[in-house]
Amino acid sequence: MLDTEPEPEFDELVRLATLVCRTPFGHIGLVDRERVFFKARVGFPLAELPRDEACSAWVLLGTEPLVIPDLGLDERFQATPGLSRLPVRFYAGAPLLTQQGLALGALSVLDVAPSALDPAQVEGLAILARQVSARIELRRAARQQEKAHAQLSQTLFELANREARLAAVLDTAVEGIVTIDGKGTIQSFNRAAERIFGWAGAEVLGRNVSLLMPEPDHSRHDTYLRRYLETGRAHVIGHGREVRGLRKDGSVFPLYLAVSEVRPCSRGRLFTGILRDISDLKEADRLKREFVSVVSHELRTPIASIRGALGLLEGGAAGPLSEQGAELSRIALSNADRVTRLVGDILDLGKLEAGRLELFLQPVSARDLAAEALQGIRPLADEAGVPLSLQGEDAQLMGDRDRLLQVLTNLVANAVKFSPLGSPVVLAIHEGPTRVRFEVVDRGPGISQQDLPRLFQRFQQLDGSDRRLKGGTGLGLAISKALVEQHGGTIGVQSEPGVGSTFWFEVPRGGPSTAMERENGLPR
Numbered sequence: 082m083l084d085t086e087p088e089p090e091f092d093e094l095v096r097l098a099t100l101v102c103r104t105p106f107g108h109i110g111l112v113d114r115e116r117v118f119f120k121a122r123v124g125f126p127l128a129e130l131p132r133d134e135a136c137s138a139w140v141l142l143g144t145e146p147l148v149i150p151d152l153g154l155d156e157r158f159q160a161t162p163g164l165s166r167l168p169v170r171f172y173a174g175a176p177l178l179t180q181q182g183l184a185l186g187a188l189s190v191l192d193v194a195p196s197a198l199d200p201a202q203v204e205g206l207a208i209l210a211r212q213v214s215a216r217i218e219l220r221r222a223a224r225q226q227e228k229a230h231a232q233l234s235q236t237l238f239e240l241a242n243r244e245a246r247l248a249a250v251l252d253t254a255v256e257g258i259v260t261i262d263g264k265g266t267i268q269s270f271n272r273a274a275e276r277i278f279g280w281a282g283a284e285v286l287g288r289n290v291s292l293l294m295p296e297p298d299h300s301r302h303d304t305y306l307r308r309y310l311e312t313g314r315a316h317v318i319g320h321g322r323e324v325r326g327l328r329k330d331g332s333v334f335p336l337y338l339a340v341s342e343v344r345p346c347s348r349g350r351l352f353t354g355i356l357r358d359i360s361d362l363k364e365a366d367r368l369k370r371e372f373v374s375v376v377s378h379e380l381r382t383p384i385a386s387i388r389g390a391l392g393l394l395e396g397g398a399a400g401p402l403s404e405q406g407a408e409l410s411r412i413a414l415s416n417a418d419r420v421t422r423l424v425g426d427i428l429d430l431g432k433l434e435a436g437r438l439e440l441f442l443q444p445v446s447a448r449d450l451a452a453e454a455l456q457g458i459r460p461l462a463d464e465a466g467v468p469l470s471l472q473g474e475d476a477q478l479m480g481d482r483d484r485l486l487q488v489l490t491n492l493v494a495n496a497v498k499f500s501p502l503g504s505p506v507v508l509a510i511h512e513g514p515t516r517v518r519f520e521v522v523d524r525g526p527g528i529s530q531q532d533l534p535r536l537f538q539r540f541q542q543l544d545g546s547d548r549r550l551k552g553g554t555g556l557g558l559a560i561s562k563a564l565v566e567q568h569g570g571t572i573g574v575q576s577e578p579g580v581g582s583t584f585w586f587e588v589p590r591g592g593p594s595t596a597m598e599r600e601n602g603l604p605r
Contacts, residue, residue, distance in 0.1 A: 091121035110137035175210035263350035279329035454489035473510030479592030569593035
């Protein structure tokens with residue numbers, strides 16, 4: 082309150098003090114380190130004084146009112162030449178104290194002649210001083226409240242702006258964005274989500290998110306969420322995956338969903354799901370597969386005719402062929418066989434992707450299966466000068482013998498193709514408690530780490546002239562991966578450039594049904 086304008090309520094308290102004490106002068110002096118500022122004055126001419134020239138500073142040395150009947154007889158007055166400038170002989174002051182006991186200044190009354198106060202006047206001066214202190218405290222509290230209110234208003238304004246910006250981002254996002262709490266209750270639902278599911282945000286807010294799921298996820302969702310909250314084991318949280326959604330009209334559609342937990346969150350556990358309707362993508366993929374399948378089927382008949390005609394030519398049906406003609410016929414027949422394999426691979430892959438490739442499960446001897454694969458590749462290995470060997474004990478498993486043989490044959494054939502002359506290829510069998518593992522080990526050129534992730538993708542052949550010359554459709558490993566996974570197994574590779582590669586796959590001994598049961602118990 083230093084250096085502020087006079088205020089009537091303080092002026093009136095000073096006036097009342099002079100009336101109670103019967104003095105002509107009075108003031109409220111607020112003391113700082115170097116001066117005394119007079120907030121209110123009655124008959125007193127000065128606005129401020131140096132601290133060492135003001136009697137108000139003496140009052141702060143105690144907590145009770147100070148009364149000096151005759152300043153001329155007081156040693157402090159005599160030792161302060163500056164006080165002699167004032168025509169004052171009588172002084173009385175009561176300290177202004179906060180509730181914490183901090184001294185702010187004094188309420189003072191003065192007279193030009195020596196005087197005295199009776200006990201009632203001293204008590205009245207003290208009461209008025211407490212009133213002044215209370216008003217100063219109220220002013221300070223009001224200022225602090227105003228400051229806090231201003232800060233709160235600014236914070237609320239910033240939060241409102243931030244929420245408005247966030248709402249604008251959410252509402253203009255292409256992907257649907259849905260947030261839920263730890264009970265699965267929908268907290269927010271943006272416009273894209275409204276378009277995807279057909280629900281208005283107001284219709285779903287406060288309802289369980291399982292509303293947007295078909296069975297069996299509709300019934301299982303709360304179990305998944307509760308298990309995650311209790312154990313940290315996630316079903317979709319922290320992962321992106323394809324799931325099924327349920328529209329308001331009851332239609333089920335495919336969508337891609339990624340869920341993450343918002344941390345930290347003052348409102349408890351909060352989860353955000355970002356989702357995209359992939360119905361058009363799935364339909365385009367279906368049409369593409371259907372087109373490829375139709376084209377592949379249509380190619381089979383003319384290719385078979387071409388191959389048959391080339392076989393007749395090689396057999397001399399049109400007369401003896403010249404050496405050059407025989408070579409051209411051999412090249413044409415080789416490429417016809419390659420196209421036949423490519424068509425077969427495309428059809429197999431299409432069936433696998435569509436889930437239409439049926440497995441014929443039967444008891445299979447792992448060692449007999451491996452021996453048959455090596456026997457089928459042996460002519461190719463002998464021609465390449467690559468010795469083949471089989472390691473490991475026999476193990477029994479349930480599987481589709483022909484499809485598992487297809488996988489093994491592909492892996493061994495690849496190893497032979499890329500092995501140098503005289504370098505062995507080993508097919509090893511490892512029996513585990515629940516799974517059987519096959520490994521094909523070669524000492525070929527190896528594969529760089531950057532190429533490993535795309536090995537099992539469709540139509541992938543590693544760069545390099547030597548590898549390109551080996552031929553192949555680029556579908557063998559993709560088909561092998563799909564066949565192994567359809568058996569409930571896994572496939573992979575370890576490789577080091579310049580050392581060699583180990584391609585492996587594992588399948589459950591009991592067949593794909595045991596793997597599916599473990600997978601569907603409570604999905605991870």
